[in-house]
Amino acid sequence: MLNIIERRWVLLLFMWVKKRKFVCIGETMKTLLRIYASVIVIMFSINIVGCGERVEDDDSALLLRANPSPGSTLEENSTITVTFDRYPGSVQVNIGTAIISGTTVTIKGPFPKGQLKLTITWDGGDRDLTYTIGTPEQVPIEPEIEPDPEPIAPDGMVLIPEGEFEMGSDDGDADNDEQPVHTVFLDAFFIDENEVTNAEFKDFVLANPAWQKNQVDERFADDNYLFDWQGNNYPNDQGDHPVRFVSWYAAMAYAVWVDKRLPTEAEWEKAARGGLKGKKYPWGNDITAKRANYGKRLGHTTPVGDYPPNDYGVYDMAGNVWEWCLDAYLSDFYANSPRENPVAVDNNVENIVNDFENIVTNRVLRGSGWNGNPEWLRASNRHGTSPDFAGIGALGFRCAKDIE
Numbered sequence: 101m102l103n104i105i106e107r108r109w110v111l112l113l114f115m116w117v118k119k120r121k122f123v124c125i126g127e128t129m130k131t132l133l134r135i136y137a138s139v140i141v142i143m144f145s146i147n148i149v150g151c152g153e154r155v156e157d158d159d160s161a162l163l164l165r166a167n168p169s170p171g172s173t174l175e176e177n178s179t180i181t182v183t184f185d186r187y188p189g190s191v192q193v194n195i196g197t198a199i200i201s202g203t204t205v206t207i208k209g210p211f212p213k214g215q216l217k218l219t220i221t222w223d224g225g226d227r228d229l230t231y232t233i234g235t236p237e238q239v240p241i242e243p244e245i246e247p248d249p250e251p252i253a254p255d256g257m258v259l260i261p262e263g264e265f266e267m268g269s270d271d272g273d274a275d276n277d278e279q280p281v282h283t284v285f286l287d288a289f290f291i292d293e294n295e296v297t298n299a300e301f302k303d304f305v306l307a308n309p310a311w312q313k314n315q316v317d318e319r320f321a322d323d324n325y326l327f328d329w330q331g332n333n334y335p336n337d338q339g340d341h342p343v344r345f346v347s348w349y350a351a352m353a354y355a356v357w358v359d360k361r362l363p364t365e366a367e368w369e370k371a372a373r374g375g376l377k378g379k380k381y382p383w384g385n386d387i388t389a390k391r392a393n394y395g396k397r398l399g400h401t402t403p404v405g406d407y408p409p410n411d412y413g414v415y416d417m418a419g420n421v422w423e424w425c426l427d428a429y430l431s432d433f434y435a436n437s438p439r440e441n442p443v444a445v446d447n448n449v450e451n452i453v454n455d456f457e458n459i460v461t462n463r464v465l466r467g468s469g470w471n472g473n474p475e476w477l478r479a480s481n482r483h484g485t486s487p488d489f490a491g492i493g494a495l496g497f498r499c500a501k502d503i504e
Contacts, residue, residue, distance in 0.1 A: 160224020189223030298334035348487035374410030392419030421496035429484020469494025
């Protein structure tokens with residue numbers, strides 16, 4: 101008896117035959133029988149295949165993810181968790197121990213050090229997962245070293261940073277005692293923004309009678325000491341002008357009184373250059389009346405700070421008054437200068453400060469004054485004279501201080 105599929109095939113064949121309109125019924129019947137026989141054979145073959153080797157849909161589990169992710173570095177006793185989309189059936193691993201819990205498989209070590217190829221096999225599938233086993237090499241982290249805070253300059257002083265600078269000059273205006281140009285390293289220090297004024301020096305002499313005009317020891321100052329003062333009074337309306345007619349001894353005594361000292365010659369030149377390299381003046385290579393008080397243009401000193409400062413914020417490093425330095429004056433010192441923190445002769449600042457009253461060698465003067473010519477105002481220009489000399493109306497000073 102024909103089943104439903106067979107009856108459908110016969111019906112289709114009949115409709116096809118009718119459409120073809122065979123004239124000969126006998127021929128038509130023969131053809132129909134041959135086709136029908138072929139259909140029976142085909143259907144029989146299908147039934148055989150269906151009963152013996154029917155292919156069913158693949159319903160094996162799929163591996164969704166692994167944690168940690170493949171490629172990670174693990175420790176020897178780590179645990180790896182693998183998740184499937186359904187129950188995976190029997191699970192085996194080539195290394196470690198696998199424990200199934202629903203759709204999750206937990207694989208526990210220990211695992212051998214080195215490169216690990218972990219093979220997971222389950223019903224209907226397998227997968228390779230790669231890891232590196234071993235404690236990751238720890239790169240030592242250098243602690244971040246915070247720079248020391250910049251020292252705070254005392255009131256009225258500026259910080260001159262530590263470092264190298266080129267000292268001296270080899271240009272056409274340079275004298276022999278300014279040569280050769282040489283590299284000097286200085287520790288950081290403070291220096292006065294301005295030259296010491298008449299008003300400031302008056303406070304000193306009132307507190308220290310031994311340094312007053314009419315009482316100073318003749319060893320420490322010549323007859324021109326404070327020449328323009330009347331007793332303990334400076335000229336009218338010149339309290340903010342730099343003090344002048346001052347000997348090196350008096351400048352040193354004042355500096356010690358305010359807990360400072362005179363700058364070394366190297367410190368003075370570095371402060372004067374303002375961070376510029378190879379320039380003639382504290383501001384550059386050109387000089388004008390708008391930059392400094394020089395050349396007898398005004399015929400007298402000017403209040404400190406009247407002219408623009410250099411790049412370090414220091415005023416009047418050229419012109420107004422010459423400035424005493426701590427060092428002894430040696431014409432050939434630049435040819436033999438120590439590279440670091442040089443001080444002529446003694447090379448010890450503390451010794452000079454503590455014993456200044458017994459020093460008799462010539463001392464350094466720098467910067468020139470209101471009556472100097474342009475060549476004398478150059479940052480490298482040097483001069484030296486006796487420490488008791490106070491005999492020109494353009495001889496003053498400013499102070500420096502160590503950073504503690």
